[in-house]
Amino acid sequence: xxxxxxxxxxxxxxxxxxxxxxxxxxxxxxxxxxxxxxxxxxxxxxxxxxxxxxxxxxxxxxxxxxxxxxxxxxxxxxxxxxxxxxxxxxxxxxxxxxxxxxxxxxxxxxxxxxxxxxxxxxxxxxxxxxxxxxxxxxxxxxxxxxxxxxxxxxxxxxxxxxxxxxxxxxxxxxxxxxxxxxxxxxxxxxxxxxxxxxxxxxxxxxxxxxxxxxxxxxxxxxxxxxxxxxxxxxxxxxxxxxxxxxxxxxxxxxxxxxxxxxxxxxxxxxxxxxxxxxxxxxxxxxxxxxxxxxxxxxxxxxxxxxxxxxxxxxxxxxxx
Amino acid sequence: xxxxxxxxxxxxxxxxxxxxxxxxxxxxxxxxxxxxxxxxxxxxxxxxxxxxxxxxxxxxxxxxxxxxxxxxxxxxxxxxxxxxxxxxxxxxxxxxxxxxxxxxxxxxxxxxxxxxxxxxxxxxxxxxxxxxxxxxxxxxxxxxxxxxxxxxxxxxxxxxxxxxxxxxxxxxxxxxxxxxxxxxxxxxxxxxxxxxxxxxxxxxxxxxxxxxxxxxxxxxxxxxxxxxxxxxxxxxxxxxxxxxxxxxxxxxxxxxxxxxxxxxxxxxxxxxxxxxxxxxxxxxxxxxxxxx
Ligand SMILES: [Zn+2]
Numbered sequence: 001x002x003x004x005x006x007x008x009x010x011x012x013x014x015x016x017x018x019x020x021x022x023x024x025x026x027x028x029x030x031x032x033x034x035x036x037x038x039x040x041x042x043x044x045x046x047x048x049x050x051x052x053x054x055x056x057x058x059x060x061x062x063x064x065x066x067x068x069x070x071x072x073x074x075x076x077x078x079x080x081x082x083x084x085x086x087x088x089x090x091x092x093x094x095x096x097x098x099x100x101x102x103x104x105x106x107x108x109x110x111x112x113x114x115x116x117x118x119x120x121x122x123x124x125x126x127x128x129x130x131x132x133x134x135x136x137x138x139x140x141x142x143x144x145x146x147x148x149x150x151x152x153x154x155x156x157x158x159x160x161x162x163x164x165x166x167x168x169x170x171x172x173x174x175x176x177x178x179x180x181x182x183x184x185x186x187x188x189x190x191x192x193x194x195x196x197x198x199x200x201x202x203x204x205x206x207x208x209x210x211x212x213x214x215x216x217x218x219x220x221x222x223x224x225x226x227x228x229x230x231x232x233x234x235x236x237x238x239x240x241x242x243x244x245x246x247x248x249x250x251x252x253x254x255x256x257x258x259x260x261x262x263x264x265x266x267x268x269x270x271x272x273x274x275x276x277x278x279x280x281x282x283x284x285x286x287x288x289x290x291x292x293x294x295x296x297x298x299x300x301x302x303x304x305x306x307x308x309x310x311x312x313x314x315x316x317x318x319x320x
Numbered sequence: 321x322x323x324x325x326x327x328x329x330x331x332x333x334x335x336x337x338x339x340x341x342x343x344x345x346x347x348x349x350x351x352x353x354x355x356x357x358x359x360x361x362x363x364x365x366x367x368x369x370x371x372x373x374x375x376x377x378x379x380x381x382x383x384x385x386x387x388x389x390x391x392x393x394x395x396x397x398x399x400x401x402x403x404x405x406x407x408x409x410x411x412x413x414x415x416x417x418x419x420x421x422x423x424x425x426x427x428x429x430x431x432x433x434x435x436x437x438x439x440x441x442x443x444x445x446x447x448x449x450x451x452x453x454x455x456x457x458x459x460x461x462x463x464x465x466x467x468x469x470x471x472x473x474x475x476x477x478x479x480x481x482x483x484x485x486x487x488x489x490x491x492x493x494x495x496x497x498x499x500x501x502x503x504x505x506x507x508x509x510x511x512x513x514x515x516x517x518x519x520x521x522x523x524x525x526x527x528x529x530x531x532x533x534x535x536x537x538x539x540x541x542x543x544x545x546x547x548x549x550x551x552x553x554x555x556x557x558x559x560x561x562x563x564x565x566x567x568x569x570x571x572x573x574x575x576x577x578x579x580x581x582x583x584x585x586x587x588x589x590x591x592x593x594x595x596x597x598x599x600x601x602x603x604x605x606x607x608x609x610x611x612x
Contacts, residue, residue, distance in 0.1 A: 166548030166556050171566055174576045175547035176523075180532035183501035188509070203485075203494060204528045204547070211498050225485045225494040225525070235407035235487055248405055249490045259402075261491050311502040312463065314495035315456035316402035 005068050009052055009060055013271060016045045049270035056220075058252050059243035062228060064220040065199045066162075069274040071281065072131075073100055073115030073158045076198060079281035080288070081106045081113070087147075089140060093173065096137030098129040098165070099209070101144035106156065107289045112148035114141045114209055115158030118199070131200075132165040135178035138208045142182050145189055154192040154292050157209055162227065164205030179208035186211035187308060192295035194288055196266065197221045197253075198273075213307050214291045215261070217253040218280070219268040223261070224251040261314070264291075347371055349542065363583045372520060372540045372583055377429045377446035380479050380519075384587045385433035385442065392431040393468065394461045399426065402456070403490050411488040418449050426457045427482070430465040435477070436591035438598060441469035444479040447521070452482035454526055455489040459496025462530060466503040470510050475598050477590060479517040480531040483549075484524025497529035504533050513597035515590055518568065518577065519543055532576070536593050538586070539568035539577045 006014050020041050027034040056064070064070070077084055081104035088095040100117045103110065116133065119125035133141075148155045164175055186193060186209075193212030201210070201223030217223065226234075231249055232241035256262045266287045273280035295303065344353050349371035359366070363383060364373040381390050405411040419425055427449035433442050443465040445452045454462075462478065469476040485493035507514055516534025518527075520543035528547055531537075539545060546566040554561055564570050571577040581589045 164547065166553045168553065168557065168561070168565065171546050171548070171553070171570075172574050174532075174574065176527040176545075177532045177576050179528040179547070180497075180501060180530070183498055183529060184505045184508070184533055187498070187502035188505040204497065204525060207494055207497055208528075211502070223491060225490050226487055231407075231487055237408065245407075248403070248407065249487070250403055251490070256491060259491060261495060308502045308506065311495065311498045314499050315459050315492055316400055316489075317397050317456045317460055318400050320396050320398050 007060070007063050007067065009056065010271075013045065013049055013052065016041065016048060020045065046270060049275070053220075053268075053270055053272060057243065058222075058246040058250070058255075059228060061220045061252050062200075062222050062242075062246055064272045064274075065218075065222050067272065067274045068120055070199055071273055071277045072118045072120070073160060073198070074117060075277060076158060076281055076284055077104060077113060077115065079278065080285040081111075084113075087144065090136045090143055092139060093136040096129075096134050096140050097127055098131050098133045098161075099137040099141055101140055103153070104156075106285065106292070109154065109289065109292050111154045111156045111292070112144050113156045113158070114144050115198075116161040116206075116209070118160055129165060131161045132163055133161065133205060133208070134165050134167075134170050135173040135175050138164075138175075138178035138182050141209045142185055145186065145193075149190045152191060154194065154296060155189070155212070156288055156292070157193065157195045157212065159195060159197045159201045159206045159210055159223075160199035161202055161205045162200050163202040164208060179204050182208045183211050187311065188304060190300055190304065192292065192298075192303060193307075194291045194295065196284060196288060197223050197262070198284070202227050211307075211311070213295050213303060213310070214263050216264050216266050216284075216287050216291065217256060217262045218266045218273060218284075219253055220272055221253060222246075222251040223253075223256055224249050348373070365583050370541055370582065372542065374447055374481065374520060376448065377424065377444040377479075380444045381429070381433070381442070383583065384444075384477075384479070384590065385435060385440075386437065389434040390431055390442075391433065392429065394430055394464050395425060397426075397457050397460050397464075399455060399457045399489075401488075402492060403488065405488040405490070407488075414450065414488070422446075422448055424449060426461065427452045427454070427486075428458045428461050430461045430468075432468065432472075432474075435587060435594065438591060438594050439472070439474045440477045440594075441465050441472065441474055442477045442479075445481045445526070447481040447483075447519075450486060450488075451484075452480075452526070453484060453486035453493070454482060454496050454529075455486035455493045456496065458486070459493075459499050462496075462500050463503050466500065466507050469512055469514075470507055473510070473512065473600075475513040475515065475594050476507060477515045477517065478530060478534075479519060480522040480526055481519045482522055482524075482526035482531075484526055493525065497525050500530045501533065504530060513594060515593060517586065517590075518545055518571075521545070523547065523549060535597065536578050537576070538579050538581050538589060539571060540586075541568055541580050541582055543568045545571045545577075 086102040118131035228242040228246040231245035269276035269279040350369035352368040401412040430443040518539040
């Protein structure tokens with residue numbers, strides 16, 4: 001994990017944190033009681049975090065979603081589940097390390113988990129291909145989901161990807177076909193599917209494991225048809241226009257809730273998920289558990305009907 | 321299209337200037353100068369190199385369906401501007417400009433028709449309309465085409481030409497991939513055939529949804545097919561792409577296209593395949609084999 005990484009709007013927070021640390025050092029070194037001063041600064045820190053995070057622009061939230069210290073799929077699985085048994089491979093070509101699949105217990109529920117895996121540093125990211133899946137990754141995910149269907153376990157999906165990998169091998173092995181097939185098969189998978197967008201949800205790369213009964217989304221995550229940079233380059237013809245294109249694309253959790261694309265926002269601690277991984281994980285676990293319980297109570301036929309209806313309704317048009 | 325071998329034009333630029341504009345056309349692929357009427361008689365396929373020029377949705381309806389059988393549906397479904405999207409231009413203005421210029425209302429036309437007397441629910445995309453991009457209207461029209469096939473127990477044929485999801489409708493465009501994919505699972509469950517025809521180009525969001533989900537996938541020769549655009553891939557890997565990469569031929573070689581069929585054979589090939597896959601409504605569910 002990188003020792004320090006500060007986003008520009010986090011600087012006042014970091015400065016105040018340093019000040020508090022210094023005061024604590026002085027207090028213990030000189031044996032003076034600064035408890036009330038420290039407490040008041042800590043209160044100020046909390047208020048500062050809340051204020052700054054409440055007013056972030058869409059582009060700034062994208063930065064939070066990409067924060068190198070932001071908890072990733074395995075960080076969350078370690079905190080929200082127990083007895084995780086990882087399973088590997090698509091039984092056809094290779095094991096794609098950009099996606100993690102396996103069995104886990106979340107509270108009292110046994111589930112199949114599928115999650116896109118990013119790293120915290122360069123080495124981890126190279127190993128995980130920055131969370132960018134190849135076709136065999138989508139097929140590995142589908143294989144895990146087919147097991148969940150066969151053995152009647154709910155599926156818990158964690159989305160965190162800057163996109164499906166654009167490369168020669170990915171095209172040779174049918175990236176488009178793999179994503180398309182997953183979309184179709186997930187729409188009729190005979191078991192509940194709970195999706196959580198935990199960081200980045202870029203386009204087809206996210207949707208390829210992103211069709212289900214419920215879509216949850218962390219407060220600072222983003223989900224879009226294209227990255228703000230991609231849209232800036234293509235539509236704005238200006239690579240520096242990412243902040244404007246993030247605004248135009250409306251890619252934040254609040255936007256997507258309003259558009260009816262996601263079902264619920266998972267709150268992050270003040271200062272973002274990376275500032276307090278434990279609270280972020282607790283919120284995630286609460287949300288997922290609640291949704292699993294709601295979904296397993298619905299008869300399967302009804303569940304599948306509702307799932308297709310949910311997607312059938314998507315889109316805005318007029319009839320003239 | 322970088323993978324096509326460019327052959328030097330046989331005519332000099334001076335000679336080109338002497339040709340009355342509008343009567344002749346230069347092949348994008350081999351550079352051959354072709355008399356426009358001849359090209360039209362040849363279904364807009366280069367007689368020299370078999371390159372398939374882009375044609376309109378109406379053109380495909382004319383060459384694929386039995387004459388006079390097409391009945392258009394869902395023409396009244398039109399775009400709004402749900403995101404109030406503006407880049408260098410307002411999205412709502414873009415839509416207006418394209419509709420006025422092209423005399424089509426969106427990037428797909430759907431309806432019912434017959435192919436060699438076989439009833440089909442058909443959709444044909446039109447690359448001219450914002451690059452054949454899929455927004456809410458394309459998604460909804462395709463969704464209704466799928467539902468019409470299910471309701472009437474007839475095959476579905478979709479001819480695609482698209483650069484992908486329409487950015488100006490943002491996440492709603494992405495969701496059209498899920499909408500059409502979900503409905504295709506119902507078509508599949510109903511045991512009805514779906515033939516997907518890929519034309520130049522079919523990429524990204526459309527390729528990664530309904531275009532890749534045909535029971536049988538047919539491609540026109542030398543079309544650009546793929547998930548990511550060649551430029552994006554080149555930038556990512558930082559090296560030249562191999563010749564023929566992401567062509568129809570490349571897709572067939574790698575097992576993602578059943579047949580490469582030239583435009584003149586398209587109608588006949590679809591009909592031949594459908595005669596194997598399609599049985600009249602009353603026999604579909606009552607019999608497993610219809611050999612008796
Ligand atoms: Zn030619």
